Amino acid sequence: MFKITGLFLMITLIFSGCVSNKKFNKMKTEAQQNYDALSGKNQKLETDLKGCNDKTAELTQANTSLQDENSNLKKHVDQLKENNTTMLKQLEGLSVLTSTQAASIKQSLENIGAKDIYIADLQKEMARKDSLNMALVLNLKGAIGDLNDKDINIKVDKGVVFIDISDKLLFTSGKYDIRQQAQTVLGKVATVLKAQPNIDFMVEGHTDNVKYNKPPLVDNWDLSVKRATAVVRVLQKKYGLDPTHITAAGRSEYAPIASNDNAEGRATNRRTRIVILPELDQFFKLLEPKQ
Template sequence: MKTYILPLAFLVLATLGQGCVSSKKYKELQASYTDLQQKSKDLNGKYQSSQQELSGSSSRVKSLEEQIASEKANVASLQEALNKCLNSTSQGNVNISKLVDEINASNKYIQHLVNTKNKSDSLNMVLTNNLTRSLSREEMRDVDVQVLKGVVYISLSDNMLYKSGSYEISATAGATLSKIAKIIKDYKDYDVLIEGNTDNVPINMVNIRNNWDLSALRASSVVQALQTTYSVDPKRLTAGGRGEYNPVAANDSDAGKMKNRRTQIIITPKLDQFMDLIGKAPDTKPD
């Protein structure tokens, strides 16, 4: 911008050099000179401002270029992943088909298990009805019958079976035992376990050391009654005592102790007969 000022200065000097000029003319030239200086100053300011804006624009352009390069790299990565996905589509279809087959096989096996359970529940109901059909309402108060997985559990209270504080069978127990013995003999191929149980109160009787002895003696009394009085084959019978160590209720109340003082008659069907009733499991299972 200074190049515009220099010719003007030379012009002024040349004019002055040619001779004296009027005061008016001099003032005009002086004003022009001052005006040109101000314009030069303004142009320099604009030039500096333009330079700063250019520098900022260059920085923004560089930043945008870096972003563009990063996005191009992302696009390339996504394209590579898409190509791999497309290349594996056929293999994916094979895997999906195999998975569907496995799900169908699993569903068939689950349905088989449901059907098996339904048959098992039906068998349990039949066994329970057969065992309780001849028991009176009074007798059922002292007899609890449960069928779990084809095994029959008949729980008899000690009040109904034995004389007070004894392992001898009471006279009132005969009617109930005779009905249970008839059912046992109807299912002649079933094994029978007689299991004695007590509460946790220590026994205080002559010739009985502890609750182990009492529970075993009570079970033995029932076994001998079934054999000698009701003609159950002794080869099918087993007597066992579990003392106080198989409780069904807490021993901290009279009601709980009464539940624990019991004798269980456990009737177990032969495995092959039981499987015939509920149906065999499938030969193959889903992998």
């Protein structure tokens, strides 16, 4: 930046003695505009670089955690194999056991080993699911950008991805028509979900505990369901998400995440939640006996 400033001053000094004041002022203005444009581009590049570095750090941390967990599982399986081998060798030297008894104990040990391997497979599959969820969360945060955390919150809890969007962002108070500016946010969420065509998700409407009765709606149950279906229609009809993978639900006031005793808590509870449902069918397949 100092080089650019020096160059600008040099050009100013050279041309101030060679051209008329009018031409000089015009060239000075153009040089200043070029300088401002370059400064703006430089600032944007620095911001983009910081964002890339932050995302790289998050991915590196997630990868390190998964590698540590995989290493611990491998050590556990190796220890079990070593224990089984030791016990089998001890059995071979026991003359007091009949061959039938020894065979029975050996079979039991083999079954235990098979179950341990089976458990290790389940843990590995769960770790893979956690990794996919982490990638999904990072993609969602990257797509949404710098939106106020009070208006939208993305998290993973017990293997499930939750996207909470405040009703202040989506709806006018007491209404269930989607705000025009909220369509952009839903579009960004839809872009990420559309890239995962096999996942199922639920759209939940939530309210505070303030009584509601505005015909044709009679209570918070009606309002929460209407808001959920309004979001679903936008995701399906405007952004092309497959309706066979979507569920709309109303939770009314009965699943609060903050106290309804104050205005701030009630505002937090008025939200729409998108729940990325776990792939239970794939998990249950792991529980089926191997043929």
